[in-house]
Amino acid sequence: MVNPSKIDEGGVQYSIGQFDGKTVTYDFNKILIYLDAKGKLLFGKEFKIYDDDHRVIFKLCNYFIKDEEMCAKNGIDPNKGILLTGPVGCGKTSLMRLLRHIVPLQRPYQVIPARNIVFGFNHIGYKIIEDYGDGQFYCFDDLGVEPIGRHYGKNCNVMGEVLLSRYDLFLKANLKTHATTNLSAQELEDMYGNRVRSRMRQLFNLVAFDENTNDKRK
Incomplete structure (x- = not known):
């Protein structure tokens, strides 16, 4: 066993x-x-x-191990994904790459930089949006700071379209999506618009580092 x-x-x-x-x-x-x-x-x-990060790590651990009681205490819905926010260099990406390993029997997710998806769109077009609207689990890294996509002279807010596709999958198959971002809720709405921001509230649990968290890369 x-x-x-x-x-x-x-x-x-x-x-x-x-x-x-x-x-x-x-x-x-x-x-x-x-x-x-x-x-x-x-x-x-x-x-x-870091000791200062234990609060955030504790919340994330309770989510990944599916401790329903502790999730409820922290206002986390285990059926949604995680949107991990915080200042540049606070360790968001590392934590999302790391924490999936504490539950090796659960289905893993891929961590994909949002800018890479946009670069893919610029190269092959709308098929890239279809590709990320599949049945896989993803964590979109650095959401909101990627450039606008452009394919054959047409602009596209690529990650906004991907998030709408992921929302449809969430409704149909309870397929989770995770993301990290440096942006505030208002900045995300400015980037993606009110419709996508509304969908994000239903897709994600918001887990935030303190805005004064140090840049660990310095």
């Missing part, structure tokens, strides 16, 4: 809780130890988990 409370990384087995054969009782402190180790493997030995 697979034990989802044990994860092997780099020849070391990490325990992130207790498994009774049916359910896992997770231990946040043990999860932090695992995330620190996995982060160093993914991003290099300089990676570290």
Whole structure:
């Protein structure tokens, strides 16, 4: 039997809780130890988990392990995706790349920079929007700072169209979408318009870093 409370990384087995054969009782402190180790493997030995980020990480962990009680306390709907916001360099992308590893039995999502999708549109056109309206799970990284798409002389707000497609998938098949952004709610509305912003409220749980969080890349 697979034990989802044990994860092997780099020849070391990490325990992130207790498994009774049916359910896992997770231990946040043990999860932090695992995330620190996995982060160093993914991003290099300089990676570290900062104490100031524990609040955000705790919310995200409860979401990914599907702790319904703690999600309810934090106003998180486990059926929606995550929109992780915060200032440049606070670690949003790293966390979204990292946290999917604490639930190895769950279906993984791909982290895709929003600008790459726009570049794809510029090259092959509207097929790229269809491609991301498929049955896969995605996390769109750096949402809202990508350029406007342009294909054969026609402009297109590519990510706005992709989000509308993802919203339709959410309604039809409860297919989750995640994203990270540096922008505020008003800036997102300015970028995508009121209709898309309204859909985003239904697609995403908003989880935010403090606006004064330091740039960890400096």
